[in-house]
Amino acid sequence: MDLSEHAVIVGASHAAVQLMISLRQLGWIGQITVISEEFYMPYQRPPLSKGYLSGDLAEERLLLRASETYEKLKVQFKLGCRVTELDAKQKQLILCNGERISFTKLALCTGARVRRLEMPGSDLKHVHYLRNLDDVKAIRKSASKATKAVIIGGGYIGLETASSLTKAGISVTILESESRLLKRVACKEVSSFYQRLHSENGVQIKLNCLVTAMHGNSDSDCVTHVVFDDGSELEANIVIIGVGVIPNTELASEAGLVVENGIVVDEFAQTSHPDIVAAGDCTFHSNPLLKKSLRLESVPNASEQAKAAAASLCGIKKAYSELPWFWSDQFDAKLQIAGISQGYTEAVVRGDASIGRSFAVFYIKNQQIIAADCINRPKDFMVAKKLILQQTAIDVAALVDEGTELKHLLIN
């Protein structure tokens, strides 16, 4: 590592911030440049659909680090600048203004973008997606005049948005195409709980429904209704679409890097190019702990993977092999998720999911716990992480018995 080297990070994200800090800690003395198409210094994304949307959290509190921190780290930012091409052979990036930037090492922290629903009327005013700070600023502006919100998509983003808009005094309806909320990521008990939580807070939920168009006011181009496949309509003066994200892999794939459902990296965050690493939501990464490759949309993943990426750029092998975890805040329910439930054969409940706001669900496969959804149970969550990592057969009867302390199931 020497002064003439130049590390470039594409994307001003959670991963980028951790990467630059780790680079300096590992002794990278060369230049570091961050290029981002957004105009903001790195900010936290999780609060966008939660505290920032509801108005509880001010914009300046979203910043990941104070500006002086970046001065101390001697990191240059190029904001509002889109990278249009990666020339992996020449080790150059081409920016939207034609500028070429040479790098010795490159980190792709390009994240993901929303999946768009194209239909007649989907370009009307007050129809929004939620991913970036600008998206939420626009939602807040529309919401300030709205009384009826329709949210398309009953996943975590949709549910958090429903909670935040309800708190802001707007009447909210969630539309979900599947037979239950959170169908792809949670068991029936958790889906039922969220249906109840939202209903008890006045949110309307319509399942098994398909929106095929949006109608608007012909004078102002503002959305007024969503239209279902059976021709029926529902009034709305703001619509928010939350139907998942797509990883930003185009720079990598066009440069010839290996891409699947994300930029393919190994446990060291190394791409198929020796001088290029990638970290965060954009990666399809190998996780030795889970013994498989996967793509995650998660802050802890972005940060921990970025540490491995920085190490790789410095020629150090530091494997990223963490248990994924996530959280979601809606109304008075704080959910903490440990592990990945995909492939479970049995889900068991500790506590009562049908009343109140406190229970935990454990997902079991081959007699072992592979994941847990903990609602207002921070202690159970902390133990669950350890139980998953333990990878031993679990006594299900004891697991669901509230008389048995969960931590007594830990070995050691």
Added chain:
Amino acid sequence: MPAITYIEFDGTEYHVDVAVGSSVMEGALNNMIDGIVAECGGCCVCCTCHCMIDPEWAEIAGGPNQEEAELLEMVDVREQTSRLSCQIQVTEEMEGMVVRLPESQY
């Protein structure tokens, strides 16, 4: 800005100015103090920003809220003055406060 002293487990001391209204966790992150991990960014969900308030400052820092107390039950080495640093809002009265960081946040 109040100056707060963070002492890492290995004894390394950091004397840093932390803005009133921000959290003790943010003070650590902004100054690249490694002993605070803060995986969740300060939402009181992950328990990786544990610190121990110097007993002399315990009253000024205050005690944990209920959620925080539950998470703290699970840290490896909990002390009388253990707190999650994301839940401590910095005030003028914290000028000179000393907080110690644990060996590991996991």
